[in-house]
Amino acid sequence: MLNLYNNNVIYSGTGRRKTSIARVQLIPGSGKLIINGLPGESYLQFSPNYLRISCGPLSTLGLEKEYDIYVKAEGGGLTGQADAIRLGLARALCDINPENRVTLKSKGLLRRDARVKERKKYGLRKARKAPQYSKR
Numbered sequence: 001m002l003n004l005y006n007n008n009v010i011y012s013g014t015g016r017r018k019t020s021i022a023r024v025q026l027i028p029g030s031g032k033l034i035i036n037g038l039p040g041e042s043y044l045q046f047s048p049n050y051l052r053i054s055c056g057p058l059s060t061l062g063l064e065k066e067y068d069i070y071v072k073a074e075g076g077g078l079t080g081q082a083d084a085i086r087l088g089l090a091r092a093l094c095d096i097n098p099e100n101r102v103t104l105k106s107k108g109l110l111r112r113d114a115r116v117k118e119r120k121k122y123g124l125r126k127a128r129k130a131p132q133y134s135k136r
């Protein structure tokens with residue numbers, strides 16, 4: 001999806017993971033990451049793992065310093081949000097250049113992880129854990 005902002009083109013993509021949703025906007029710039037109005041490093045608690053996950057599609061294509069990333073992330077925890085950002089970013093990069101799709105798809109960055117928490121069933125302590133069996 002294309003929008004114009006200060007004569008710059010905005011590329012956007014949406015990513016989801018567990019209960020997290022991330023709306024990602026890419027604007028040509030210097031490579032800064034802003035998540036919910038905060039710098040990406042502080043929002044992701046200075047975790048190099050979360051930063052590496054979030055910016056994975058850009059580093060795969062070698063575009064780390066070419067685009068500014070603005071994200072609105074909601075729901076879930078940091079792991080889900082980092083993975084949602086990665087998927088949204090990969091989808092936005094496919095909007096920029098359709099040739100990016102082949103590279104991102106081969107690395108598995110365009111695949112949505114469908115695993116979600118299994119619900120608790122009645123009669124059980126957790127989703128699958130049964131109460132302790134007593135023979136007598």
